[in-house]
Amino acid sequence: MELKDADDHTITTSSSSSPSSCSSSSADQQMTTTSHHHFGNPSENSEAFSISIIESMKEEYGLFVWPCSVVLAEYVWQQRSRFSGVSVIELGAGTSLPGLVAAKVGSDVTLTDDSNRPEVLANMKSVSDLNNLNCKVMGLTWGMWDATIFSIHQNVILGADVLYDTSGFDDLFATVTFLLQNSPGSVFITTYHNRSGHHLIEFLMVKWGLKCTKLLDGFSFMPSYKASGLSGNIQLAEIVLNSEEWGLKCTKLLDGFSFMPSYKASGLSGNIQLAEIVLNSEEVR
């Protein structure tokens, strides 16, 4: 079945008689739609393209194109010259529209979401394939430090509607701050619903040594045919480290056995280290 939504996007609803291109059980297929998102006008712009997204109504979060994602994807398209040839990681990507647009305009893209949600990660791979893109897909849970995060070196971090649950804000900011520190000069571009109107995000930026270099009303750059299908107070922020010097530093690092009396050391094993850690720079606070 084909429907048109308020933005003139075609929505193809799969059913048992019209299976979707996503491999899933028939029960899952009935809950699956493929939406099409257009960037640029093909009659005016040879670079114009569209991206197809597999959405699942079964999921509470993640397998749905949230409005923040539409706004961030449009921003990437409008800023496409900046995204050509750079390395991009999308956090909490879900259906991944911004990351897929970045890949389409020439970024090397890694799509990530919660490691504990294999169905979301599998859908990310499916949408990358569906659009003939070669995005990497990996689990990256905010506030968790497995080996893979140390090897990520991006120019741009994207995050659409990743600031929606205040209990997860610190974990998200911890991961973003780590990634920004691991790739000096990089930037976090995020769109979020300012649902409560409070200033928690500004407070957390100060807490994590980050600063906002650009803050836009999400509707200020949206074409009217897309904006009319969206609602809410959506903001776009570009966030960087407040100072490359900010952070923590280690003032002492000792082999744990170097100072243990031998009668105690003999009962212990392993590679135990002791670190003394302080703020790298007090004055920027």
Ligand SMILES: C[S@@+](CC[C@H](N)C(=O)[O-])C[C@H]1O[C@@H](n2cnc3c(N)ncnc32)[C@H](O)[C@@H]1O
């Ligand atoms: C509101 S959805 C936004 C999805 C997508 N970015 C969009 O705008 O359409 C939030 C996303 O964050 C992911 N997420 C939530 N908590 C997470 C965590 N602790 N680590 C990584 N991803 C997380 C969810 O799986 C979901 O895909």
